[in-house]
Amino acid sequence: MTAHPRAPLPFADALTRRRLVVTGRVQGVGFRPQVHRLATGLGLSGFVRNDGHGVTIEVEGAAAHRFADHLRAHLPPLARIDTLTDSAVAAEGRAAGFVIRDSEGDGTGARLAPDVAVCEACLSEMRDPANRRFGHAFIACTDCGPRFSMTKRLPYDRATTTMGDFPMCAACAREYADPASRRFHAEPICCPDCGPRLSHPLDEIVAALRAGRIVAIKGLGGYHLACDATKEDAVAALRLRKRREAKPFAVMVADVAAAGRLACVTPAEATLLRGADRPIVLLDQPVASRLPLRGGRDGCDLAPSVTMGLPTLGLFLPVTPLHALLFDRGGFGALVMTSANVAGDPIVIDDEEARAKLSDLADLVVSHDRVIRVRADDGVARVVAGVPTFIRRSRGQAPEPLHLARQLPPVIGIGAHLKATVAVIDRDQATLSAHVGDLDSTAAIAAHEQALRHLLDLTRIRPVAVGHDLHPDFPSTRFAQTLGLPLLAVQHHHAHALAVMAEHHLTRPVIALVLDGVGYGPGGEVWGGELLRVDGLAWQRLGHLAPLPLPGGDRAAREPWRIAAALLARFGRADEIATRFADQPQAATMARNIGRLPPAFTTSAGRLFDAAAALTGLAPVNRFEAEAAMRLEAAATEPVADLGLYSIENGILDLDPLMRSLADGTDPVMGANLFHGTFAAGLAELVITAAAAEGLSDVVLAGGCLANRPLTAQMQRLLDGAGLSVWRACQLPPGDGAVALGQAFAAGLAVECGAVESGGSC
Ligand SMILES: [Zn+2]
Ligand SMILES: [Zn+2]
8 A cells, every 4th residue: 555645735724633631520411422513513523532630632623723612612511611721733634523432541530420400301301202211210311310329430431330230222322322312422321121110100109199108219319208298197207207306308399380389489599499400499488388287379288297387498399300200290289308317327328228227217118220329418508698508518519529729639528527528639629528417326427438438439539638627536537547647637617717718719818707506626615606817727716706604515505495594594594594494394403503513615606596596485495406596597587786785805706785685585586686687797896807907808707607598698798898808608518518628628738738747736
């Protein structure tokens, strides 16, 4: 064969070949098929492939130099580019179309999209009797379906997911290979012939729910317990079996219109509800429906046992095709859809475990044969002071990495105790696990360890240090100590502030106000209403709430009336305790012994909410975490500040006058308004004073109390008014779910500056 010299080309740039290296959310989101369509449309040859760091593209042809812009302008709906490098490479000249090449590399640095709720296009196919996927409970495409929960390792391909167990039929294989198909290279693709199967016929599941039975249903990231939310008997039975006394149940509805019949839905909330990550959205019920057994509208009245009188309702839309089928076939107004677990344990994902553990809770256990590889409870979101806030970042959000402003060494953050998660940082990416839960049971502790192992498997990082809480006895701290890595103990509220700073790329020193339930201070103090100056690893306590009495320690957190009683005693009104809290069997004893109890104190904002809820008579006890605070918030209609009811001295915010006034009040609504308004005003003054003294203008607000709407809205307004830049968690939870990320960030900084060694602390 003779090699012919290449004929001269009419345009010099006809031989342009560019190599694009793209990182970001580019795997598992239909990125390669889109690149294929765009390149073919521009008449370019070359290839695209997933690799260790994201996606590599080579394009050759006259339009090659325009390709990067073209790509940015036509990203698939779920894709997001963090970095894109575009460089010239030697042209190959043997134009032979554009191909998708097999994945390369070990997955280091690549990343994966979270699970995605069923999309509109798939729903309409599922509802079309002429479609071959009519009624198919596992319909999925490039834009929807399981991702994280089915991924065993990266790079993301059919074989590395639990869908690898289902060989594609000829028809599905054709779509998978057809660049014109919506399912071109869609890894979860399947059909009734080749896909997973439900354990029970749809009609049987619908009939059970209609009959008021409790049904365990395998979802994307775990099992749910479901029942008809309009049937009081069913919901009450679920409460009894789940031993869940008062915490409201999440409710699934068919669509936004159905949500609007049960709650007030603003446009921002509708957007959250419809989001591809499909979180549970905390909404306000209309005032008229806050009374139990309200007269019905459109035939959908929630059973009183769903919310137990709390006006906040957690609603979400169907996540999986099966959920949508249940509403289509059953016509339900609303279904309770609560995580299936045995009290305090993580959500059940394993089919054997489901049969063993859920048969006591459910009348029917509906399973299927697609394995859930990773546990991911439902995410929970709320619009707080105009900003969508993820109170629980989980299914749909994890493991979407956060892009950091700087590169850090590979490190781990192990989390605290409540709402535990784990985080890993590698270079400029921080990945937070799905919500694990409170580490109070051996199952939860095991799930926490599993979440870390899986995150390390996926990211393939070799951590060089681990950040943990200051509390020596947390299971998370003890777990960190078994990892054989240099340790860094990170103060709880410092970690909260660092998480927000990492999210918002804040590199300058900030004033951080952290309001939460409890976190260890450096000397084992019970902190939780802290004003800090944070400059990376360095932090300083500038102020805090005046200490509240905490009679009986943890018991007082469960029984806010005890804190209220101790406050009454402090105000010289111990004689009121027994009558005020006559419903509490221990009240009389407490009133007698109040002077003799060993003194214990906390600066916790959470306990201040508790005390206020008890003093206003709204909630003497916490039957679930933060119940008293939620009832106090729910009672607030229009916060009012009385600037005479607090004082600030040396950075200490004293709210005793406010608490006295609450004890005097008779109207709980007025009390709730006065509390929120005055507390916010006091906190804002504390922050503004400190910011001026320190010469800083960036203010970080963090901690679980930031989920409180009236408090956050008032503080935001006052701090904005003072010309300060306010930073709150948006993608990360404001509460303890983000602590792991702050700890990892601290560990990364510490490794970088050589400050970490065995047993280090900051
Ligand atoms: Zn779809
Ligand atoms: Zn098929």
